[in-house]
Amino acid sequence: MNDSPSSTGRSDAWSDASPEQGMNRRSFLRATAALASGLAAIAALSPLRELESFSSVEEFLQKHYKEMTPEEMAKVLERIEREVERQYGLRPHVRDYKPMNGVEYVYCLNLTRCIGCRKCVHACVAENNQSRNPEIQYIRVLKMPNGTFDTEKADHNYAPELVPGKGFYYMPVQCHQCKNPPCVKVCPVKATWQEADGITVIDYNWCIGCRYCEAACPYWARRFNFTKPSIPKDKINPDMSYLGNRPRQQGVMEKCHFCIQRTRVGRYPACVEVCPTGSRKFGNILDPNSEVSDILQNKRVFILKEEVGTLPRFFYYFDI
Amino acid sequence: MNANTKTAAVLIALTSLFLALATAFNRDLWGRPAPLPSIPLVDPAFTNPAPVRVSAAELKRTGGDTSELECNLCHELNKPANLKLDDKGNVILPKEHADLVMHHGRNDRNNSCFNCHNPQNREELLTKDGHKLKIEESTRLCASCHGPTYRDWELGVHGRISGYWNRALGPFTRLDCVSCHHPHSPIFAPLPPAPGPHPLHPVVVHSVTQQASP
Numbered sequence: 001m002n003d004s005p006s007s008t009g010r011s012d013a014w015s016d017a018s019p020e021q022g023m024n025r026r027s028f029l030r031a032t033a034a035l036a037s038g039l040a041a042i043a044a045l046s047p048l049r050e051l052e053s054f055s056s057v058e059e060f061l062q063k064h065y066k067e068m069t070p071e072e073m074a075k076v077l078e079r080i081e082r083e084v085e086r087q088y089g090l091r092p093h094v095r096d097y098k099p100m101n102g103v104e105y106v107y108c109l110n111l112t113r114c115i116g117c118r119k120c121v122h123a124c125v126a127e128n129n130q131s132r133n134p135e136i137q138y139i140r141v142l143k144m145p146n147g148t149f150d151t152e153k154a155d156h157n158y159a160p161e162l163v164p165g166k167g168f169y170y171m172p173v174q175c176h177q178c179k180n181p182p183c184v185k186v187c188p189v190k191a192t193w194q195e196a197d198g199i200t201v202i203d204y205n206w207c208i209g210c211r212y213c214e215a216a217c218p219y220w221a222r223r224f225n226f227t228k229p230s231i232p233k234d235k236i237n238p239d240m241s242y243l244g245n246r247p248r249q250q251g252v253m254e255k256c257h258f259c260i261q262r263t264r265v266g267r268y269p270a271c272v273e274v275c276p277t278g279s280r281k282f283g284n285i286l287d288p289n290s291e292v293s294d295i296l297q298n299k300r301v302f303i304l305k306e307e308v309g310t311l312p313r314f315f316y317y318f319d320i
Numbered sequence: 321m322n323a324n325t326k327t328a329a330v331l332i333a334l335t336s337l338f339l340a341l342a343t344a345f346n347r348d349l350w351g352r353p354a355p356l357p358s359i360p361l362v363d364p365a366f367t368n369p370a371p372v373r374v375s376a377a378e379l380k381r382t383g384g385d386t387s388e389l390e391c392n393l394c395h396e397l398n399k400p401a402n403l404k405l406d407d408k409g410n411v412i413l414p415k416e417h418a419d420l421v422m423h424h425g426r427n428d429r430n431n432s433c434f435n436c437h438n439p440q441n442r443e444e445l446l447t448k449d450g451h452k453l454k455i456e457e458s459t460r461l462c463a464s465c466h467g468p469t470y471r472d473w474e475l476g477v478h479g480r481i482s483g484y485w486n487r488a489l490g491p492f493t494r495l496d497c498v499s500c501h502h503p504h505s506p507i508f509a510p511l512p513p514a515p516g517p518h519p520l521h522p523v524v525v526h527s528v529t530q531q532a533s534p
Contacts, residue, residue, distance in 0.1 A: 023327045031331065036338050043342040100486075118514035122366045135359050135518045156517060162510035226520060232361065266486030274369045277500070277508060278480030290485070291476035299477075319478075 064190070065203045065243070073242070076205075080246055087247070088231070092238035094246055097264035099197035105258055105313060106198075106285040108295045109172060112319040113279040116141055116163040116170030120271035120280065124174075127259060127270035128245040129237055131229030138223065138256040139174040139271065151304075173304070174271075175200065175221035175256035176312030183213035183222060192253070198313055199258050201243040209251040218308050222255045258282070285313075359518050366514040369482065371499040377456035378499065389455055391442035401439040405432065423505040436461060436503065462497045473497075 023031075058079055063072065077094045085091045121139045130136040142154035146167050154171070164170060177200050184192055184200060191206040192213060214222040228250040240246040241261035248254050259269035263282070272280045283290035292315075295301065299317040344350070379386050394416070404412040410431035413420055424430040438446035445453040447464045463470035472478035479500065484490035500508060 023324075028327055028331070032334055035331075035335055039338045039342040043345045046346045113508075115508065115511060116513060117366075117511045118516065119366050122362045122514050123369070125362070126367045132361065133359050134356060134520055137517055140517060159513065159516060161512060163513045164510060235361075263485070266484045266489030268482060268485050272480075273482045274367060275480055276372055276511065278478065278495075280480075281477065283485045291481070294475050294477055319472075 059205060062205050064206055066193075077242060080240075080242070084236075084240075084247060088233045088236050090233070090236060090238055092236070092240045092246075094240040094242060095261070096242045097244075097260060099195050099199075100264060100266075102286055103197045103284045104286050105177070105263060106283065106292045106296070107177075107258070107314045108281040108292050108299075108301070109314065109316050110277075110279040110281070110319050111169050111171060111316050113277040114141075114170045114172065114275075115277055116143060116158070116165075116168075117276060119274045119276060120172060123270040123274035124256070124259075126235065127237055127262075128257075129231055129240070129247050130254070131225065131227075131231060131248075132235070133230045134227060136223045136225070136229070136254065138221070138254075139172050140220070141170055141172045143168050144171055149304075171316065172271075173219055173221070174314070175217075176219055176304070176310065176314035177256075177258060179311035179313065180309060182216040182218065182308075182310060186212040186216040188212065197264070199260055199263075200255075201257055201260065202253055202255065203243065204246070204248050204252045204254070207252040209253065211253065213253055218305050218310060219312075222253050224253055225250050356518075356520065362515060371480070371495050372509070372511075373499055373502060375456070375496055375498040376458070377496060380456055389443065395442045398440045401434060403433060421502075421505045423507065424503070458498055458503065459496045462501075462503075 056079070058075075062068075062076060068076065073096050077096060080094045081092055084094070118139075118141050121137050121141065124130075124138050125132070125135065128138070130138070140156060142151060142156060143158040143165070144151070144154050146169060158165075177194070177198050179194075179198075181194055181200050184194055187193075188210060189206060189208055191208070192200060192202045194200045209224065211222075211224055214220075214224060225248055229248055231247060236247075237245060239261055241264075244257050244260035259267075259271075262269055268282055272282045281291050281295060283292040285292055285296070287293060295317060296315060299319065301315045301317045303312050303315055374384065376386070376389055378384075379389075404414075406412055408428065410428050411422060411433055413422065422428070422431040434446075435448075436445055438444040438452060441452075443455060445455065445458055445461045447453065447461055449464070451460070451464075453461055459470075459473075463473075469478050473494070476494065479495055479497075481492055481494055483492035485492075497503075502509075
């Protein structure tokens with residue numbers, strides 16, 4: 001090896017070179033590795049192309065829902081209203097509805113009356129600002145052959161001329177807001193939890209999109225935003241809630257939340273309001289005069305997948 | 321070619337290869353999923369909460385066309401009825417009312433007009449125990465035979481209730497029987513289903529047990 005003025009005893013890629021020998025193997029490999037890792041780093045940073053969805057420093061630094069003071073929440077709501085206005089051109093009102101006292105929601109579904117028309121599915125999509133392309137639907141109506149509760153035999157994609165078909169019954173499934181929710185247990189960041197009135201909610205700004213909850217749910221109630229949701233501007237429902245139907249971003253989970261923006265002000269969810277046969281019943285189980293109390297006391301009620309112990313708040317029953 | 325140029329050449333080749341790879345990954349040149357077909361917006365009929373029928377009460381309330389309910393334009397009051405029944409006790413419809421579909425009750429057990437209508441005054445309804453009801457009060461007539469259903473209806477268990485589940489915070493609406501059930505053919509008519517799920521990947525249908533009769 002030749003000596004060079006900069007030699008300090010440690011090998012140096014360029015000082016080891018000489019016009020006769022060229023680079024030695026070590027220096028060559030080092031240079032290539034440095035170059036390749038540099039290029040790989042550049043390629044790995046390519047998700048930054050989607051930087052336009054990173055809205056603001058405030059959103060990044062936002063606290064967990066349960067830790068926010070009312071003033072911080074007010075600022076967050078105002079920021080969300082601004083973002084929605086910027087994106088969709090109309091100013092919504094986003095509120096943080098708190099649970100009512102002495103209320104625990106229960107949902108009952110009459111399988112004798114459900115005809116499988118799927119109006120509930122689309123009323124929900126319209127009410128809750130879900131992505132239309134690809135379309136996210138919280139409710140999945142299963143077409144089941146008479147005589148079995150085995151959901152493996154269900155047809156999810158039925159499209160006959162008219163429903164109901166002879167020999168089948170129709171079982172809509174959505175989030176059951178279980179009393180013992182597996183999705184809440186598996187969330188690694190506590191972005192989802194069950195509130196006092198029974199609704200299992202998601203904080204969309206806290207969710208990291210790992211989809212453990214989707215794997216844990218036995219009813220497949222959870223939906224993930226694989227792509228950026230696209231909602232036509234004229235279909236936006238401006239009556240929004242923080243934990244409910246405000247527009248979500250790519251990479252977060254969402255699910256039925258019993259139309260939290262309606263139920264927490266005392267109204268029926270959108271699916272109940274649209275059902276043409278009146279198969280859907282909703283109410284406060286702690287009120288002995290509600291229709292759901294009467295159903296649970298007097299009708300032949302059952303729950304799905306009782307053996308997994310989720311204790312759902314969603315009861316199916318037959319009337320006749 | 322001496323060693324130096326060879327090294328440089330290899331370096332340049334590798335550099336361009338890695339640059340090309342980096343560009344390819346950056347621009348998703350392969351592994352890109354096929355674009356999904358655009359999903360059409362759903363027909364607004366599928367999100368319309370209006371009931372399937374317009375009841376007589378609703379017609380009168382909204383000032384609609386009630387000419388079909390004016391029976392006494394043709395029928396004389398108190399004229400005795402001349403009903404033709406077949407051997408099963410079902411009415412044989414006169415040609416003026418041939419457009420009616422009479423299908424009340426399983427096995428057509430209730431297809432006689434004067435089980436509901438007052439023979440003396442066709443614009444009135446008559447219960448079996450002699451109560452005269454206006455057409456828009458038909459719910460009480462239905463209740464006179466369908467007791468358990470009426471009990472459930474009063475509780476909000478039968479038929480749709482809309483508005484406020486919390487009765488203290490706002491009003492609620494209960495539909496009357498004929499908003500969903502045609503009184504002559506009360507079985508709820510089949511409806512066309514709204515579009516189903518649009519999955520991100522093409523659906524492979526495995527169903528072998530879906531043998532439905534049409």
